[in-house]
Amino acid sequence: MNQKQYQLQQLAHLVQGELIGEPKFIVNGLSSLELANENNISFINGDKYLEQAQNSKAGVLIITSEFKDKLPHISNFIIVQNPYLAFATLTHAFELKKNNVGIEDTAKIHPSAIVSDTAYIGHYVVIEENCVVGDATVIESHTKLDVGVEVGKNCFIDSHVTLTGFSKIGNDVRIHANTVIGGEGFGFVPYQGTWHRIAQLGSVHIGNRVRIGSNCSIDRGALDDTILHDGVIIDNLVQIAHNVQVGENTAIAAKTGIAGSTIIGKNCIFAGACGIAGHIKIADNVTLTGMSMVTKSIFEAGTYSSGTGLFESGQWRRTIVRLRQLADVPLTKVIKRLDHIQTQIESIESTLKMRK
Amino acid sequence: MNQKQYQLQQLAHLVQGELIGEPKFIVNGLSSLELANENNISFINGDKYLEQAQNSKAGVLIITSEFKDKLPHISNFIIVQNPYLAFATLTHAFELKKNNVGIEDTAKIHPSAIVSDTAYIGHYVVIEENCVVGDATVIESHTKLDVGVEVGKNCFIDSHVTLTGFSKIGNDVRIHANTVIGGEGFGFVPYQGTWHRIAQLGSVHIGNRVRIGSNCSIDRGALDDTILHDGVIIDNLVQIAHNVQVGENTAIAAKTGIAGSTIIGKNCIFAGACGIAGHIKIADNVTLTGMSMVTKSIFEAGTYSSGTGLFESGQWRRTIVRLRQLADVPLTKVIKRLDHIQTQIESIESTLKMRK
Amino acid sequence: MNQKQYQLQQLAHLVQGELIGEPKFIVNGLSSLELANENNISFINGDKYLEQAQNSKAGVLIITSEFKDKLPHISNFIIVQNPYLAFATLTHAFELKKNNVGIEDTAKIHPSAIVSDTAYIGHYVVIEENCVVGDATVIESHTKLDVGVEVGKNCFIDSHVTLTGFSKIGNDVRIHANTVIGGEGFGFVPYQGTWHRIAQLGSVHIGNRVRIGSNCSIDRGALDDTILHDGVIIDNLVQIAHNVQVGENTAIAAKTGIAGSTIIGKNCIFAGACGIAGHIKIADNVTLTGMSMVTKSIFEAGTYSSGTGLFESGQWRRTIVRLRQLADVPLTKVIKRLDHIQTQIESIESTLKMRK
Incomplete structure (x- = not known):
């Protein structure tokens, strides 16, 4: 090197x-x-x-x-x-950067596409009808821009990225290898025992200075768009379902998943492998520690956590046995009963003392 | 648009x-x-x-x-x-659909492969020996059909999909971008301190009307096949290990993983990020809520859940401290002891009353 | 077949x-x-x-x-x-193996790259400046070797793999489809409300006889390298963050993620979907059961577990209600208080007996 x-x-x-x-x-x-x-x-x-x-x-x-x-x-x-x-x-x-400009001779670009003269388009890239690629944007080998995709200025899109679903991508955006933006959202109507597909008509809108890691899946919306606002940073293997909105400068670590239609605030920090349910809202400035499980809206800024932590496996098995009993043990009543019993005993003792 | x-x-x-x-x-x-x-x-x-x-x-x-x-x-x-x-x-x-038919001039198709005249084969697709592609099937750019892969009629296979391991895919199947079907199962024999690879000889069999999202990994079987039955729908970033069988019309949300040789029933619904152990069975009509952890067979239809839910982090840390004590606290005995003590006190009180 | x-x-x-x-x-x-x-x-x-x-x-x-x-x-x-x-x-x-040798005519190989005469390079592979590909190595279609990547002898690299970040890969290594090695690590400095990117200058070093599944992301280091030692085996959809080191013959099952700078010992076995925090150490011979959550270093060999296990959902909800009360219930004191009360009652009873 x-x-x-x-x-x-x-x-x-x-x-x-x-x-x-x-x-x-x-x-x-x-x-x-x-x-x-x-x-x-x-x-x-x-x-x-x-x-x-x-x-x-x-x-x-x-x-x-x-x-x-x-x-x-x-x-x-x-x-x-x-x-x-x-x-x-x-x-x-x-950093060792390539300073490539121009279009490799093996790139397939539809005549209706508009590609800036200062962009770089790598080998075997496919750019379809009505796409736009802005100034100084680098698109590495094998990447696919499906019909109607637009990429702004000064972006870096690594190899094997699939941009589809009419996605619109801002300026200064970085998308790492093998990520899929604008894939079809997971929308099906159950009817008479089978699943009926809802064709997804929304798109993905990605703001400026957004960063997305490798092997991520960010689905297009069902009717309205999936939106990542300016300054959002996302690690690898992250799932963003259809119609999710992520607020400015929120950071999402690897392996986190956000289910459909959830709205995330600004300046949040989600550690790795969190799972966030669909159709909820998360306030600005919320921090989630790793593997957090969010099933309800979070209205207050703050730090939140889930999980049991780690146990030696024998101890874990014993703990789980107790945990299974917990539903049938009225914990708060135990303390009240102890207090009550204590009072009774004191009363008995004072009675005994008086009668001595 | x-x-x-x-x-x-x-x-x-x-x-x-x-x-x-x-x-x-x-x-x-x-x-x-x-x-x-x-x-x-x-x-x-x-x-x-x-x-x-x-x-x-x-x-x-x-x-x-x-x-x-x-x-x-x-x-x-x-x-x-x-x-x-x-x-x-x-x-x-x-929905805005492309009505492409035919084979792009950059597609590489082995002479022994059979591709329907009504199929569409995108740019830079590679189709190897003895593959079959059925009528009206669309294969988007850069997708790879390795030796012996067969795809039925009226399927949609998006870009950068890897079909390998002699996978056989039915009719009306949709596979989204960057998914891998038929990759080698994770099979190794430990011997004298190192791992000895088991070459995987089974395949993947995918029924009709199956839908698979983006960035999924569905491995070929070790000896017998991995099977997804008709009507199964799968979201993004899902792992299906070797020799798993998934029953008809079961739905699997994003980031769920199913370990090897597990058999899933019909009409199940698994929410996101569930983890299902290997070598177990799950009955028909089982629903799992998000992030469920399944370590044993489930024999009864119903809805199942795991996890601690979400806590404010300070409260979470205090809860975990108690959880760690739980193994050493005989919860069910606590209630029995309280009842016993209550009886003793009542007896003492009546004794005192009598002697008044 | x-x-x-x-x-x-x-x-x-x-x-x-x-x-x-x-x-x-x-x-x-x-x-x-x-x-x-x-x-x-x-x-x-x-x-x-x-x-x-x-x-x-x-x-x-x-x-x-x-x-x-x-x-x-x-x-x-x-x-x-x-x-x-x-x-x-x-x-x-x-196993049905292809015995391909040679370079397909559509592969794009930079003149400065050194490719062994006994290697196979598939269709539409892109190999950039200063790359090396060793004897008997097979590189399947569409794979990308970015500038400076080196692959040893007798390796198998499946389709749509992205090798970048100057990664160095040993001999007898297998990397399955759509995996990304050497992508940029997730490193940002928060400053005045936005995230400032740290260009990643380290690389990935992969030893001999390493196996990596499909759709994995293994990031390059920030300054020093990310390292997978000899004999490591990794399943699908695994995240290895920047500067992680994984010791010899450690096995990592699907959907596990390891956060940045963590050092894993030799001969460990991590089951599926584990989450391992950053900047910690894990000893040799540690086994983690599925979905384990590791937030602190593990200094002792042994088997460790996390999670609540699976509940019928109604029972689960009741259990979670109690779990939320647990922080405010001094469990270990309950037992002490019960013992103390028992003593008091016995003392009262003997007093009563004496006065009979």
Whole structure:
């Protein structure tokens, strides 16, 4: 893998940090504290990494000012207020990007499609009638844009993505490999013992700066659209059913599923493998811990959880036996009865005392 | 997106409903009550939608007869017994379908394969030795039919689907994008500390009118076949392991997984993200609510559930602490002891009373 | 489907077993006891299959020696110590394999890529700059090797696989259809209300004899690599986040997800749909039962479980009501209070007795 390299002063400038050390020091990689070598830059994301930093061979560290005096063996620093953010900025400087523009000769593009001259269309891409691809958008090999799909500017769509159902995708959107956007929603009417398919007529609308991981399924709406608002970020293997709406800047980790017609607020954070029922609402600023099970609307911002946690299996089996008894044990009454019995005993004892 | 349009009398005829209003009224779309405009048709699926209907701008409503007098502002109706079913029927009238027939010039089809003259084979499809594709079947771009795969009549197979393992697929089957049918089952023999692969020799047999969503994995059997019977409907991101059998008209929602050799009955409904162990049986007419965990056979029809539900996280942590104590608390004995104590106290009290 | 056929003596030789019966008996298939015909070979994997074997029409059985006298209706046997392992060996003899070598004319291979003369590259495969494909490796149709990806010898990569992020893949690796290796990890810095993307600079390193199912997502590391060590086997729809490390010979069943930077030991077995939090460690030889929820490091080998098990739904709802009360019920104190009350009552009773 080829490496990019920069002078230290270029990197300090990029993150608007204060440079301490040798401005022309050559940095050829961004590394973890543990694996950094003397030409790498690394960063300290809080106190708990200090010891690791003291043992690091990194040539440069991005730090907040208070760490400077604690690292006498390091001679080059970039001092910033938020090293983690500065690190994120520098990852873009060291990322190896292809600078492809143009259309590979094996791409099949319908004459009615409008593809920007500054877009890149990879090998074996298929773009059908009335599609639109905006400026500087990269569409990797084998991806399919079915009839009427529109993709905005400066997007990255990786290989084997299927865009269908007349999906409309904003600007600065990233969609990773093998994801399906606009597939048919799971809508069937039960009638006389069989399932009657509801053809899905809605679409998918994806805002700007949305990020979707690999192997996700985001279905088109039944009548109205499925909507991901601006700034939403989604991990891998996530299911978004028809007519779901996800509010701005909400983050959804891998393997979470959201059932049909549910409306999610802004700035929510859902950890991995959560399951969210259909036809409910979730307020803004709701955090769900991993594997949460949401069956009702959540009206209050806050953090919510589900599950039993982990048990040694023998202990788990015993616990489940008790859990099965729980429905028949009036727990709150037990405490009341104990209190009542205590009172009775005290009364008996005082009676006995009086009669002594 | 182009729209289809119909005269009201055409739509009434399609759903075999009673037309009230202007037979030649032009309908150019099927919409939700909320978003319908004056040339759209919408429907009322039960009492709870009446208020929305009273505020709807829809030009036509599909209703049961009792709603007619409650909607004086609407002049066009189709009266039917089951508006939801009529709506499902009309979605097919308004769906924008491609009417492609023929084989795109970039499709690679082995000379031994038999492809119907009325089928459509999209760009970059690969069809290998001894495959069969039936009449009126549509195979979208990039899909792969590995050696010996057979697909029946009137099927729809979306892009990037992988059909392998000698899978046999019936008529009127729909398989959505990026799904894998017939991949190798997960079979390994542990021996001397490593895993020895069992080559999978069974296949996948899919009946008629089966529907499979996007990003599903349905593995071929080890020796015998994995079987989905007629009328089964499956949502996205579902795992069906080797040698599973799913009975007629069973519905499986997104993210559910079924482990190897399990046999599922007819007319079951599994909500999203259920996990079903291997080598068990599930009776006909079993409903599982979302995220159910099935570790043993279910012999009785009925509805079953799992999970703790959702808690505010602080409350959840306290609950889990108690749950961990539960194994050591003899719950049913607590109630017996309380009853026994109560009896003792009553006896003491009567003794005291007598001696007064 | 064409069948392979062997003389019985060939099969006995393959599994190094003792042949009893007719050495030249023709075997044309490997079957389950139930479906075997008189020219098939089947096997007995323990006592519980004896009755099925007694009713089987199989022409040959693979058995341990003690079963021989219990099957008078069978005249041909292969006697081995481990029939299940012998069966696994024979599946490879009966597997229908393509023996393709060479590069299909529609494959797009960058001139800088190095592809072995003994490899097979299917239709519409795209192989980009600086890729390497080793001897006897099969890459099925439509698969994508993005810039810098290296695949070792004797690998099988099925259709629609996306290999990206400079992934390095060892020898004897099998990757099933539509899986994504090396996709971008889910790394974002929250800053002023939006998510700032961390470009992922690490890669994926996959050892020898690793097996990965269909529709999996294995992300590249943020700075360091995501690592699957030798002999790891992974089922379908599995999520492996950035910087996860999985130890040798660990097996991971379908729909399990492992969050970022978690380190898994050797010889672990994770059943289906487990969720494992990020930044934790799991010891060697840990077994997780299905749907386990792991939020903390596991330091001890053993078997662990989570979840409530399955309830009839009415019973489940009542149980959940009690579970919600549990946090406010001091369970362990209940027992202590009962014991204390019992003592008090006994003391009262003896007082009463004395005063009789």
